[in-house]
Amino acid sequence: MTNKMNSPFWFITPYVMLFLTFIIIPVLIAILLSFTYFNSIETPEFVGLRNYIELLTRDEVFMQYVLPNTIKFAFIVGPVGYFLSFILAWMLAQIPHRARTIFAIILYSPSMTAGIAMAVVWTVIFSGNSTGYINALLMNWGFIQEPIQFLQSPEYLMNIMIIVSLWGSMGVGFLAMLAGILNIDQSLYEAAYVDGMKNRWQEIFYITIPSMKPQMLFGAVMSVVGTFTVGAIGVQLSGANPTPQYAGQLMVNHIEDFGFIRYLMGYASAVSVVLLIMIYSISKVTFNILGEKE
Amino acid sequence: MSKFSGTKINPKKFHKSQIKFFAVLIPMSMFVGLPIVFIISHAFKPTNELYAWPPRFFVKRPTFDNFKNLVDLAAESGIPFSRYLFNSILVTVVGVFLSILITSLAAYGLSKLKFKGKKLLFEINTLALMFVPIAVTIPRYLTMTNIGLIDSYFALILPLIAIPVGLFLVKQFIDQTPNEVIESAKIDGASEMQIFLKIIMPIIAPAVATVGILSFQLIWNDVIGSSLYVDSESLKTLPFYFSTLASLVGNPVAGQGMLAAASFIMFVPNIVLFIFLQNKVMNTMAHSGIK
Numbered sequence: 001m002t003n004k005m006n007s008p009f010w011f012i013t014p015y016v017m018l019f020l021t022f023i024i025i026p027v028l029i030a031i032l033l034s035f036t037y038f039n040s041i042e043t044p045e046f047v048g049l050r051n052y053i054e055l056l057t058r059d060e061v062f063m064q065y066v067l068p069n070t071i072k073f074a075f076i077v078g079p080v081g082y083f084l085s086f087i088l089a090w091m092l093a094q095i096p097h098r099a100r101t102i103f104a105i106i107l108y109s110p111s112m113t114a115g116i117a118m119a120v121v122w123t124v125i126f127s128g129n130s131t132g133y134i135n136a137l138l139m140n141w142g143f144i145q146e147p148i149q150f151l152q153s154p155e156y157l158m159n160i161m162i163i164v165s166l167w168g169s170m171g172v173g174f175l176a177m178l179a180g181i182l183n184i185d186q187s188l189y190e191a192a193y194v195d196g197m198k199n200r201w202q203e204i205f206y207i208t209i210p211s212m213k214p215q216m217l218f219g220a221v222m223s224v225v226g227t228f229t230v231g232a233i234g235v236q237l238s239g240a241n242p243t244p245q246y247a248g249q250l251m252v253n254h255i256e257d258f259g260f261i262r263y264l265m266g267y268a269s270a271v272s273v274v275l276l277i278m279i280y281s282i283s284k285v286t287f288n289i290l291g292e293k294e
Numbered sequence: 295m296s297k298f299s300g301t302k303i304n305p306k307k308f309h310k311s312q313i314k315f316f317a318v319l320i321p322m323s324m325f326v327g328l329p330i331v332f333i334i335s336h337a338f339k340p341t342n343e344l345y346a347w348p349p350r351f352f353v354k355r356p357t358f359d360n361f362k363n364l365v366d367l368a369a370e371s372g373i374p375f376s377r378y379l380f381n382s383i384l385v386t387v388v389g390v391f392l393s394i395l396i397t398s399l400a401a402y403g404l405s406k407l408k409f410k411g412k413k414l415l416f417e418i419n420t421l422a423l424m425f426v427p428i429a430v431t432i433p434r435y436l437t438m439t440n441i442g443l444i445d446s447y448f449a450l451i452l453p454l455i456a457i458p459v460g461l462f463l464v465k466q467f468i469d470q471t472p473n474e475v476i477e478s479a480k481i482d483g484a485s486e487m488q489i490f491l492k493i494i495m496p497i498i499a500p501a502v503a504t505v506g507i508l509s510f511q512l513i514w515n516d517v518i519g520s521s522l523y524v525d526s527e528s529l530k531t532l533p534f535y536f537s538t539l540a541s542l543v544g545n546p547v548a549g550q551g552m553l554a555a556a557s558f559i560m561f562v563p564n565i566v567l568f569i570f571l572q573n574k575v576m577n578t579m580a581h582s583g584i585k
Binding site for chain 2 (some may be wrong): 014092093097103105108121181215252265
């Protein structure tokens with residue numbers, strides 16, 4: 001049967017069909033729906049730009065909490081997580097193989113604990129009563145008398161979300177960068193040393209990063225995407241959507257809130273489109289910044 | 295800095311110049327690893343240790359009580375635990391297999407075959423690396439309702455198996471295989487499909503393993519499918535059951551032990567798989583660059 005299969009059709013079709021059905025078409029539908037009023041029961045009604053105008057001018061929750069939260073979260077978790085991944089990968093590349101493998105597995109493991117496992121550990125660690133680990137420690141050492149409601153109080157929630165996300169930020173991008181560094185030709189370093197390279201910083205900027213630029217870019221995209229995908233943890237940690245006083249509300253939660261709790265799907269789609277545009281523009285900007293170092 | 299001798303990548307042996315790296319890596323790994331150790335330890339704690347004050351980190355007298363409670367609670371709520379487990383395993387095994395198959399096929403097509411729109415397809419796929427599935431949950435639901443996938447195993451599998459990152463990685467990997475191998479097989483009369491199955495698949499095993507891990511993580515951990523795209527309780531998967539635990543128990547604190555046991559069940563297959571395949575993953579990642 002397989003001896004006549006030469007057409008690219010056999011190879012491409014299955015993937016393309018699924019890719020279209022579950023990625024491209026949904027994105028297009030989201031764009032279309034974002035121009036409608038749609039409560040998931042009646043037929044969508046075309047409303048032009050009303051959803052976008054409302055989102056940008058009248059949605060106080062979005063402007064006051066969701067957007068600033070998302071920006072703060074993304075601009076800390078993204079770059080810090082990326083930098084951390086690079087530095088750790090760089091160090092790992094310079095220790096012997098066995099130790100490196102063990103460390104790499106440990107550092108990568110949190111990114112496998114998506115969703116439930118992640119929420120469980122951290123809700124127990126930051127639990128608001130005296131059996132929470134942080135509270136127990138602080139009370140034991142006499143820093144506080146009463147347990148702090150970490151996950152329910154607006155002052156703490158965002159910071160905890162950032163810590164938890166950074167904890168899980170050594171993902172696929174991290175592995176790619178590690179592989180990238182390991183594959184750099186050792187003779188480049190030796191040549192540079194002969195040419196008078198003086199310190200590690202020069203090496204990092206003139207040899208390491210340029211030699212692994214493709215992996216750096218891949219890592220950057222992965223870290224942007226990762227940052228926006230883990231956005232739901234605020235809801236998981238606090239156990240409520242909306243999060244207490246919207247302190248941990250990110251765009252992903254806002255979409256869920258309007259789409260599946262209030263059934264305003266047209267409006268939720270507009271938020272989705274804005275989110276996709278944001279991710280795309282941030283990736284582009286990152287590309288340009290990294291691209292200049294050639 | 296006359297002693298400076300340049301970065302030594304992938305050293306064979308330990309040298310005291312590496313101490314500074316260990317000094318950073320050891321505390322970092324402890325910070326990152328402790329929560330994981332905690333899940334494992336917590337999952338085996340008996341009730342009195344779960345609520346002990348001050349809380350203990352490590353389990354003293356390990357039991358399987360939490361796992362037993364998890365199974366009993368499922369039975370009480372109407373669906374046997376084994377059913378969730380069966381669904382999860384079925385969906386994951388089929389999903390990973392299909393994902394590997396369609397991804398490698400497409401990657402070979404994109405890498406070695408000629409057809410119209412090939413470049414465009416690869417570019418769109420690279421763009422889709424930035425795609426965040428969570429943003430299109432609603433349109434996905436609408437699409438699936440329209441083609442009648444809702445409330446079937448397909449609803450749990452199909453949306454997750456076309457993974458742009460996977461295709462990207464495998465394609466880059468196949469690009470490294472020399473064309474001569476393929477050409478000589480063609481002279482011997484082999485079709486493209488035979489070349490793919492007999493020559494390419496064995497060569498790209500590391501990349502295939504990587505796609506396997508990525509799709510395994512996506513499917514095994516997925517909650518959205520069970521909670522939105524499937525109505526019948528009997529089709530839902532383990533992560534869905536676990537995600538309802540908090541509300542089933544009523545009190546998140548009382549369910550702690552069970553939740554930890556649940557996390558343990560979710561986490562262990564991931565890490566075991568990764569440990570076995572990490573060599574292959576690293577091999578694939580070496581070709582992961584965006585050019």
